Amino acid sequence: MRQRRSLRRTAPRGIISFFALIIFLFLVIQGLLMIERNLRPAVLAIAKMKADGLATEAINNAILDKVARNIHYKDLIAIEQDEQGRIVIAQINSMEVNRVMAETTLATREALLSLADIPFEIPLGEAIDSYLLATYGPKIPVKLIPFGRVNTKLIDSFEEAGINQTRHKIYLQVSAEVQIVVPLISSAVEVITSVPITDAIFVGEVPDTAINLQFPSKSFALP
Numbered sequence: 001m002r003q004r005r006s007l008r009r010t011a012p013r014g015i016i017s018f019f020a021l022i023i024f025l026f027l028v029i030q031g032l033l034m035i036e037r038n039l040r041p042a043v044l045a046i047a048k049m050k051a052d053g054l055a056t057e058a059i060n061n062a063i064l065d066k067v068a069r070n071i072h073y074k075d076l077i078a079i080e081q082d083e084q085g086r087i088v089i090a091q092i093n094s095m096e097v098n099r100v101m102a103e104t105t106l107a108t109r110e111a112l113l114s115l116a117d118i119p120f121e122i123p124l125g126e127a128i129d130s131y132l133l134a135t136y137g138p139k140i141p142v143k144l145i146p147f148g149r150v151n152t153k154l155i156d157s158f159e160e161a162g163i164n165q166t167r168h169k170i171y172l173q174v175s176a177e178v179q180i181v182v183p184l185i186s187s188a189v190e191v192i193t194s195v196p197i198t199d200a201i202f203v204g205e206v207p208d209t210a211i212n213l214q215f216p217s218k219s220f221a222l223p
Contacts, residue, residue: 043182046122047142048189051180054115054144055191059174062111067103067172068197076100076154076170076198077213087202092213100197101152101218104172112146112176119143122182140182148177148188153217155194161201169199 078091121139153173161167175192 040185043122043140044185044187047180047182048187050120051144051178051189052191055112055178056193058111058115059108059193060195062107063104063172063195066107067100068195071100071198073198073200090213092215097154097215104152104174105150105218108150108174108176112178115144116146143181145179145181146176147179149219149221150174150176151217151219154215156213164203166202167199168202169196171196
């Protein structure tokens with residue numbers, strides 16, 4: 001009789017403990033999901049910022065190392081002057097410009113593909129915007145994948161370079177899309193950067209209509 005009474009007393013306690021454990025696990029899971037939902041925008045924003053910085057730096061270095069060092073102003077622009085040395089007209093060397101843009105696109109492609117092999121990480125402390133814990137906590141892996149198209153074009157600008165002097169600068173402008181992949185999240189980031197590649201200084205007044213260049217643009221799909 002005593003054994004039966006002890007079984008009756010312990011059975012309800014076991015059931016209560018079981019349901020208590022289920023409720024506890026449910027609350028823990030819900031809490032973790034809520035934390036994840038709240039952290040997701042912060043993690044994505046930090047990943048986008050870092051991906052943009054890494055991609056921009058990689059593209060700039062690739063252009064400076066593989067393209068810009070071999071470019072001279074006279075190779076891109078032919079200037080005609082009158083007897084007084086004033087600029088009459090400027091003409092684009094289309095063949096050379098197309099070659100430069102093709103090299104730029106290839107260098108950009110290689111730079112972005114190299115980033116895909118080196119994922120970076122975001123400390124959890126940085127995602128929760130904590131100054132003290134910014135470098136601590138579990139590391140959230142982020143992968144950068146190039147996709148879409150690479151658009152390349154030349155742009156120019158005029159600046160004062162001294163007394164009665166004008167500097168004509170030519171830039172390579174590159175825009176590309178990369179996709180950042182965080183666990184359970186992915187998003188596209190557009191990277192736009194402009195790199196100065198060559199310039200020339202002209203003495204005297206430069207008429208607005210003399211150098212009014214219409215550079216072509218190129219667009220290539222990334223693999």
